[in-house]
Amino acid sequence: MGGRVNEDLIKERRKCTFDIKELTHIIDCGEENTIKRKQIDNYILNIKELWDDVPEEYLSHKERYENAIKKAFIVLKVLRQLHTGNIQITDHRTPTNVYSIQDGIFRNVNPLLIHIGLFWSTIAAQASTEQQAEWLQPDSSMIGTYVQTELGHGSFIRGIETTATYDSTTDEFILHTPRLSAYKWWPGGLGNTANACLVMAQLYINGTCHGLHIFLAQIRDFDTHKPLPGIKVGEIGPKMGFNTADNGFLGFDNHRIPRTNMLMKNVQVLRDGTYVKPKHDKLTYGSMLLTRVTLISDLAYQLSKAATIAVRYSAVRRQSPIKSNEPERQILDFVSQQHKLFITIASSHVYRVVGLWMWNSHKRVTADIHEGNMGQLPELHALACCLKAISSRDASALVEQCRLACGGHGYMMASNLPQIYAYTTAAVTYEGEYTVLLLQTARYLVKFWRLAAEHKPLPQNFAYFEDYIKKNFEQWRNSPEGIIEGFKAIVAGKTKAAYDTLQCNLRNGREFEEAWNMASVQLTNASEYSTISRNDIEALQSRYEELLALIRPNAVGLVDAFDIRDEVLCSTLGAYDGRVYERMMEEASKSPLNEDVVNESFHKYIRPVTMKNKL
């Protein structure tokens, strides 16, 4: 859409006091990455077949999927070309950028998300060298997914009921779904797209259960795409979001696969049925760990999208004067509006930085694991659980705050804020539900508190537990260091309270698991345990308000620095040119309800009632 840039946005951009490009380069981890990202954006976004004539929202459930799958295979082809270097973009090791522009292409979810994001990465991480050589061929016919959750079990994965029983006479595993609750339910791309899957099942050899293992199973014929004998597969129906992801169900009726289809990098079943144990029994859960780490950065990106839309809109939208004799003000001038939005910008940066740090930690710990050193895995798991839980919860709350900050127009699908919310709130549940993950972190903290309480040696990372016990915490200081000290005091205090409740429950004769359950609200909820005083809080509050005023002139510059293209934002409210009302009117004109001046329902249903006595 052509036309002039909104005057208020022009003025906002003139006011900006910092170099926007410099911040963009920081966000991209370097100018080179910015250049590459833009090359990839240009290449992919210029593919005409990826763009819709009719907005996605007006399509039926079936049409949405068919439209998305058409685009998914165009994108897959491009990703393969990038991978093999056939598209001359020198280095594309900035995967989040390739993936993030897909938000614009699909306005929803790529049905191949799990194929690319989890299927391949799990094979790469958990299959033996020989298996990888066979399965990771660039021209493979396999379209796969990651099949773990069942109708009856999602969080408690030890309760998974699908079995894989070794038959040494034929050198095969028999995959079986013993009852309705054991049906696989949820995997993305399973409904219609996938012809293969990685399935999590209980391994049985000679009547002994060895727990959960991952198996590669073909489920559809590669040529006809018909389900193989013994496979019952389908799609689970419409959801709050993720409606192009064809999440599916799957049941096995004694479906046989070769023994060599168990992922055997860390654990093996030999021809004679000998079971060779892994070095750590949670290595099978590695894909969940990796995805939790990846999600932190993805959620930071979703926050930057929501912030861009809401801040630009707030600079364009004028409503109410502040003094009655003045003109109406940009809603961005209201301090309460700044509070709603600037926190979203800040949170995006926080989770981006933490996400990168976690990504690098994951790389380091994985390299150690390859060398046989598992020592850092528990801490990484505890951190990933906590950060995935809070980043998803914060992101969905802040995206919703941005939507509300756009008033009624934020409720329009054309603002794209409802879709971003539906996407982020799903992340609170998938890949480990919020409370369940926080309890994993609590379990880790309580272990170290027990050491502290028993005056046993603590690792350096937990020295502050001892400081708390010895009351070595300094008085509160209003400085970054003081705030960090404050957080340490909160963690220590909260862990102590939960631990004390746990001990009290145990003394009262409860068994550990029951005592744990009774303490679980304390284990997940933070309390104020720092040495902060009322005066400190007042000082912090006024400093916060000063900071809002300092950020105000740079608000639009800050979101421009996220450098998200209009085709990706997909928002009438957030486009770079700020022509909000023109875009809203243009989008409304696409509604099928505007195709006829008089809708035929008038003649069928309305007129017979309203004109009844007048005909």
Ligand SMILES: CCCCC/C=C\C/C=C\C/C=C\C/C=C\C/C=C\C=C\C(=O)SCCNC(=O)CCNC(=O)[C@H](O)C(C)(C)COP(=O)(O)OP(=O)(O)OC[C@H]1O[C@@H](n2cnc3c(N)ncnc32)[C@H](O)[C@@H]1OP(=O)(O)O
């Ligand atoms: C098209 C392009 C796409 C590309 C994509 C790339 C980028 C885009 C960005 C990101 C998106 C990427 C993908 C995701 C996108 C969309 C999501 C859609 C799909 C979602 C998929 C799923 O949801 S898959 C299913 C996930 N399921 C879960 O997460 C289940 C949650 N439950 C658990 O993880 C566990 O059951 C548990 C952790 C709650 C407890 O496990 P349990 O077996 O009960 O444990 P125990 O009690 O026996 O033992 C606990 C001990 O084990 C340790 N531990 C547990 N888990 C781990 C682990 N993962 N690693 C290491 N250690 C672990 C735990 O600490 C205990 O140790 P101690 O005994 O020593 O205390």
Ligand SMILES: Cc1cc2nc3c(=O)[nH]c(=O)nc-3n(C[C@H](O)[C@H](O)[C@H](O)COP(=O)(O)OP(=O)(O)OC[C@H]3O[C@@H](n4cnc5c(N)ncnc54)[C@H](O)[C@@H]3O)c2cc1C
């Ligand atoms: C959009 C989407 C995509 C998904 N994609 C996939 C996929 O590709 N592959 C796949 O395998 N799965 C997938 N899933 C499934 C997902 O991983 C599970 O839904 C998730 O792990 C939560 O499990 P659940 O649904 O069984 O919830 P439940 O565990 O039943 O949780 C329900 C409630 O019980 C509480 N609860 C459960 N256990 C405890 C406990 N021990 N202590 C305290 N409270 C507890 C929870 O906090 C929650 O409040 C997807 C889900 C969604 C929504």
